[in-house]
Amino acid sequence: MRLKRWASVLFVTCYILSLTWGTAAHALKVGLCGNTLSYLVVWDMFCGWQAYDNRTHIVAEDATGNYFEVREPWGAFKPFSNVDRVSYDVSSSLIARHINHVISHTSHPDIDRVYVVQEIWPKQFNVPAHLWSYNFHEPMEKVSYFHLTAICTAKGSSIESYPDWFNRQTLLTISDNPRLQQASREATPYYNTFFNPAANNIQNRFQATSDSHGLNTN
Amino acid sequence: MKSMETKSPGLFSSIREFFFAEQAPYGIALVRMFLPAVALVPMIRRFGRVRELFSTDGASVQIFELFGQGTPLPVLPPSFAVALYGIMIFALICGVLGFRTRLAFLIGAPLYTYFNLLDAVSTMTKYSVIAAHILLILAVSECHLVWSIDAVLKRWKDGREASAIPPLVPVWPARLIQILFCFIYFGAAITKIQSHAFFSGEQLRYWMLSNWNYANPVGEIMATSTPLLLISGYITVVWEISFPFLAWRPTGRYFTLGIGVLFHFMTWISLGLWIFPLICISCYLAFLMERDIVAIRRFMHRMRLPSSLLGFPRFAIARAIEMRPAAVSVSMVWLALATLVAVGSAEADYRFDLYGIRANDGMMPLKKLDREVALAMINNSRPLREKDKFFSFDIGSMLVGGQLANRKAEYGYEETIIAQCNINPPHEDLWVECAIEDSDARILDSWGQFVTRDSLWANFTYQTGSKMAPGDYWMILKSSGKEISRRPFRLTGDLGSLPPVAPLLTN
Numbered sequence: 144m145r146l147k148r149w150a151s152v153l154f155v156t157c158y159i160l161s162l163t164w165g166t167a168a169h170a171l172k173v174g175l176c177g178n179t180l181s182y183l184v185v186w187d188m189f190c191g192w193q194a195y196d197n198r199t200h201i202v203a204e205d206a207t208g209n210y211f212e213v214r215e216p217w218g219a220f221k222p223f224s225n226v227d228r229v230s231y232d233v234s235s236s237l238i239a240r241h242i243n244h245v246i247s248h249t250s251h252p253d254i255d256r257v258y259v260v261q262e263i264w265p266k267q268f269n270v271p272a273h274l275w276s277y278n279f280h281e282p283m284e285k286v287s288y289f290h291l292t293a294i295c296t297a298k299g300s301s302i303e304s305y306p307d308w309f310n311r312q313t314l315l316t317i318s319d320n321p322r323l324q325q326a327s328r329e330a331t332p333y334y335n336t337f338f339n340p341a342a343n344n345i346q347n348r349f350q351a352t353s354d355s356h357g358l359n360t361n
Numbered sequence: 362m363k364s365m366e367t368k369s370p371g372l373f374s375s376i377r378e379f380f381f382a383e384q385a386p387y388g389i390a391l392v393r394m395f396l397p398a399v400a401l402v403p404m405i406r407r408f409g410r411v412r413e414l415f416s417t418d419g420a421s422v423q424i425f426e427l428f429g430q431g432t433p434l435p436v437l438p439p440s441f442a443v444a445l446y447g448i449m450i451f452a453l454i455c456g457v458l459g460f461r462t463r464l465a466f467l468i469g470a471p472l473y474t475y476f477n478l479l480d481a482v483s484t485m486t487k488y489s490v491i492a493a494h495i496l497l498i499l500a501v502s503e504c505h506l507v508w509s510i511d512a513v514l515k516r517w518k519d520g521r522e523a524s525a526i527p528p529l530v531p532v533w534p535a536r537l538i539q540i541l542f543c544f545i546y547f548g549a550a551i552t553k554i555q556s557h558a559f560f561s562g563e564q565l566r567y568w569m570l571s572n573w574n575y576a577n578p579v580g581e582i583m584a585t586s587t588p589l590l591l592i593s594g595y596i597t598v599v600w601e602i603s604f605p606f607l608a609w610r611p612t613g614r615y616f617t618l619g620i621g622v623l624f625h626f627m628t629w630i631s632l633g634l635w636i637f638p639l640i641c642i643s644c645y646l647a648f649l650m651e652r653d654i655v656a657i658r659r660f661m662h663r664m665r666l667p668s669s670l671l672g673f674p675r676f677a678i679a680r681a682i683e684m685r686p687a688a689v690s691v692s693m694v695w696l697a698l699a700t701l702v703a704v705g706s707a708e709a710d711y712r713f714d715l716y717g718i719r720a721n722d723g724m725m726p727l728k729k730l731d732r733e734v735a736l737a738m739i740n741n742s743r744p745l746r747e748k749d750k751f752f753s754f755d756i757g758s759m760l761v762g763g764q765l766a767n768r769k770a771e772y773g774y775e776e777t778i779i780a781q782c783n784i785n786p787p788h789e790d791l792w793v794e795c796a797i798e799d800s801d802a803r804i805l806d807s808w809g810q811f812v813t814r815d816s817l818w819a820n821f822t823y824q825t826g827s828k829m830a831p832g833d834y835w836m837i838l839k840s841s842g843k844e845i846s847r848r849p850f851r852l853t854g855d856l857g858s859l860p861p862v863a864p865l866l867t868n
């Protein structure tokens with residue numbers, strides 16, 4: 144009975160300490176990077192939403208220039224609503240496996256290239272028609288923007304990858320500044336090939352341990 | 362004469378009393394019945410997809426990969442994965458009914474966590490983390506002592522020695538669930554405080570307009586009312602922070618739990634969340650102490666509600682279990698049923714033929730895509746339309762938290778017209794102009810301002826003053842010289858009723 148009580152005390156203490164660590168780490172933003180266990184004790188249920196909605200489309204191209212939709216013919220799994228599972232892959236961890244999975248479980252000609260495309264549109268176009276006419280007082284002219292994020296092999300291995308639309312847009316907003324562009328051009332990386340302290344140290348060490356005068360590169 | 366000393370309990374004894382006071386485990390038993398039932402809903406939905414989401418024949422993504430820690434969990438062949446998945450569902454159902462409860466949770470909780478960790482993209486969410494915590498606590502608690510098949514079987518076994526008084530056990534499992542929710546809400550408040558644009562309503566608006574969860578028609582209406590979003594945001598954060606301080610107060614807990622139920626109800630109708638609110642509200646049952654259950658029972662008795670019917674399923678199942686041969690223990694019945702479920706699940710997966718290979722005598726073909734459509738998607742580098750950088754443009758006369766609180770289309774003299782544009786981030790630094798045009802398309806006034814990339818809205822204030830005559834006008838929003846949107850308004854009133862304008866001094 145006493146042992147059971149001590150086990151309970153130990154369990155309660157460890158549990159509360161782990162919750163405390165999670166909350167403190169989350170508040171101070173420390174110790175969370177690369178730590179999967181933090182996901183189990185950090186409560187960040189509202190970490191921000193984008194102003195634009197997006198969906199992922201995957202297009203395969205065969206050797207004769209035919210295009211195919213890389214989408215499960217048995218029906219895509221929609222985990223929470225009417226959105227395909229692959230669109231929830233915000234970190235692009237699934238995409239390669241998804242391509243390989245769909246292509247290896249379907250019949251098709253030999254695939255040369257697979258294109259991963261983001262479809263983007265402003266979220267105000269998600270409101271239903273009656274709310275749109277009440278709030279926006281103008282015709283609903285929704286335009287989708289398509290943005291190529293990667294080119295892969297049929298097995299999902301990446302051949303080329305590009306920043307996603309959100310990152311690209313953010314980069315464009317910053318780079319759209321002549322002063323910054325000028326500063327960036329002036330700050331071209333420069334490597335001194337005549338003086339290298341690390342190489343000098345190596346030479347000194349070599350000289351110190353060698354009978355000769357060290358390396359002569361003349 | 363003896364003097365009476367009133368000693369206040371020390372900190373240590375208060376903590377001991379808080380965690381180890383003995384009560385009948387009604388609250389935790391209610392959590393046992395409701396939480397796994399809710400947690401099972403999304404898991405049962407995924408039963409037909411186990412092969413695809415959780416096996417070597419599918420595309421699983423472990424949550425460890427999102428944190429750059431590789432794939433430490435073993436991914437099983439489809440038949441084994443489906444069999445284990447079936448056992449998990451069976452174990453959690455047994456947990457709900459209280460049939461070999463501890464064994465059920467000791468098997469069900471790790472399997473539930475394992476399958477969630479295995480699919481970080483579409484199964485693992487914060488509600489599954491909360492459920493995993495609770496299942497772990499249930500596994501080490503005495504939640505089976507009341508309202509369970511185990512309790513019924515024990516009472517029948519004890520016969521006349523069985524006591525009518527419910528067993529008393531330490532309350533710490535219920536306390537841990539209560540404390541867990543204090544941390545959850547406190548952490549959620551910290552997140553909101555750290556989130557840019559939460560208190561100006563933009564974040565909530567964009568969430569409500571997302572179609573990533575289930576349908577949320579109320580949220581779509583709320584998203585267009587900024588003051589409502591501002592007020593909701595502040596109330597939420599204040600409630601979340603105050604939760605730990607009120608949850609154990611005699612009156613405060615009714616208030617804070619009541620707001621909690623309302624808050625989660627609102628997340629359902631405004632954000633389209635279904636499982637998350639149900640998980641949280643089922644955990645609130647841990648706040649019910651013995652005296653609360655006694656009060657509820659008295660109330661039900663007074664209202665003549667047939668509460669005895671609630672026990673019918675567990676008594677019926679207990680009777681069926683008691684029909685087993687005497688040499689077979691209850692645990693053996695449990696294990697036999699679990700084995701049956703595992704085999705049945707594997708067979709169901711085989712017959713279901715997810716990829717349609719047997720049904721179609723081979724693999725199903727990929728759908729061909731029209732060349733024009735494909736090329737339009739691949740080679741499209743269309744720049745963002747100027748008007749798509751803007752969320753909305755409205756005119757009104759009142760600001761709340763810097764945001765437009767009302768919309769108007771008719772102004773009197775001496776009223777202030779406030780035009781506001783909301784801008785979708787990310788956007789570059791913009792030059793935004795507002796112009797007033799009369800019914801003959803003559804521009805009366807035009808003024809502009811820089812809207813830097815960190816701004817989410819811009820306001821233009823205009824005093825009607827004595828500049829305009831009564832009539833119909835347009836307020837026009839322009840960005841980079843292009844018209845984005847226009848709103849009509851009417852100026853009414855008598856020009857002569859205005860006070861005389863002071864003479865202009867030019868020296």
